[in-house]
Amino acid sequence: MTETSSMNAKAADMETDRELSSINRATSAFADAFISKMFSDGIIKDVTMDQLLKYLSNPDNYIIDLQNIAHYYYITSGEVFQLFEMTKVLPSLNYKITAFDKSKNYEKNMDTCNRVLRKVKHKQLTRDIIAQVISTGTLTGIWIGDKKNPYPYIFDRPDKVFPAYRLNGEWLINVDLDWVVGLKESEQIALTANLSPYLTMDMVNEYKSDRTKDKQYISLPQDRTFCIRTHTLKRNQPFGINWSLTGLYDLQHKKKLKDLEKSIANKIISAIAVLTIGNKDNPEYANLKLNKDLKRKIHNGVKTALDKNQTQGVTVVSIPEFADIKFPEMKSDALDPKKFVSINQDVSSSYGIGSSMTNGTGANFASAKINLDIFYKKIAVLLEDMETDVYGKLFKLVLPSSVSDDFFLEYDKEPPLTLKEKIDILMKLHTQEGFSLKAVLDNISTVDFNEYIEQSIYEQETLKLQDKIKPYASAYISTGEENGGRPTNENPESESTIRSKTSNSNDTPEG
Secondary structure (H helix, E strand, O other): OHHHHHHHHHHHHHHHHHHHHHHHHHHHHHHHHHHHHHHHOOOOOOOOHHHHHHHHHOOOOOHHHHHHHHHHHHHHOHHHHHHHHHHHHOOOOOEEEEEOOOOOOHHHHHHHHHHHHHHOOHHHHHHHHHHHHHHHOEEEEEEEOOOOOOEEEEOOOOOOEEEEEEEOOEEEEEEEHHHHHOOOHHHHHHHHHHHOOOOOHHHHHHHHHOOOHHHOEEEOOOOOEEEEEOOOOOOOOOOOOOOOHHHHHHHHHHHHHHHHHHHHHHHHHOOEEEEEOOOOOOOOOOOOOOOHHHHHHHHHHHHHHHHOOOOOOOEEEEEOOOOOOOOOOOOOOOOOHHHHHHHHHHHHHHHOOOHHHHOOOOOOHHHHHHHHHHHHHHHHHHHHHHHHHHHHHHHHHHOOOOOOOOEEEEEOOOOOOOHHHHHHHHHHHHHHHOOOOHHHHHOOOOOOHHHHHHHHHHHHHHOOHHHHOOOOOOOOOOOOHHHOOOOOOOOOOOHHHHHHHHHOOOOOOOO
């Protein structure tokens, strides 16, 4: 009988252990799931450091992946957005056309160049090219049409329509027919319709029937194609690097800091107040037995009291007295704000844009001016490439062959003057040298030059306001006593006054 009782007791203990183990596993799973969700909530898993290392180790093979990363950060990162937008909108794109030889048809050819620039909407085209080059690293395009109706076609896939090699100093642009064949039929028709006669459906169908390696690529005519690259270290390097890549590691670091800060904030907001009903560590309540209704009443009362404090947003969890959940103490200063200042400076250094240019803080006027001048020099490199490769070939297309090399476009690459600076310079030319007043008035948008001149003539010749309205007399415009000026003393007694009148020492010396 005693042995049987002992076995039953052991079996009961084992059953109790199993139940406790199940409860512990359930409690642990609950805590792990809650903590995991709390720390991962809101954290976006984007490009990893390993992926960046893989892409940047061979950027030519991953040019589209790097382009997609640039587009992603353009949307999600204020620094990349500011970099791309400032590069696109800062240049004024004021231009002049220069000719080496001014022949008898100089005016006619100059008019042709200005007209064609207006027709192709050169400012919009230039800004589109700038945006695509700095976000991709390489841009290829071609001038389509004839002399009377030229238009540009820009390719979106630099890996499929790419600079193959230099021929006679100019890039030869190849089209990958494998890529064309892989497009939808409607896309093939649209592409060949734009590029005809340099790429036609007959060429595509011919390649479909005979996909040999030597027929995979078609070369576009060099006199019509252009290639713009940026951030290249070698002259014969076909693909450039987009401008967002230099700061990606710093942006990743900043992203991790933000994720950490958000996780800490989530943990503080989602803090759990643990209500333990009964306490095995306290001898007074160690064997306290409460029924379920009483425990529920205690729980609901505490929860209601805490929920009234909406600002803290504390969640109440009631657990058995043999379970306990503890979280590390969280302090409000878990992340030093100076760390974000430091990483922001690193990002600005990576992109070469000071905070003074983006939000007007962090520098004095002199350093901000230097930063702006340097940034304009970077944009000037892109504009130089477009002047020769894009618009130089456009002029060769529309001008007679005898003078096509004589005309070239040159953009203004310096920071533009402010309106006040321009008006001050023009006013000095007008008042001192007698130059036109029209240039001054044209810079004041609300004043019409012809209306201004007509009104001035009307006031002077018809109304004769100069004779009717005179300025108030003062020491500067009159000297006689009858004119209200300072009276003169014809018989001075002061020796200094007599000496001054005798030698005219108060007069302004000539010369």
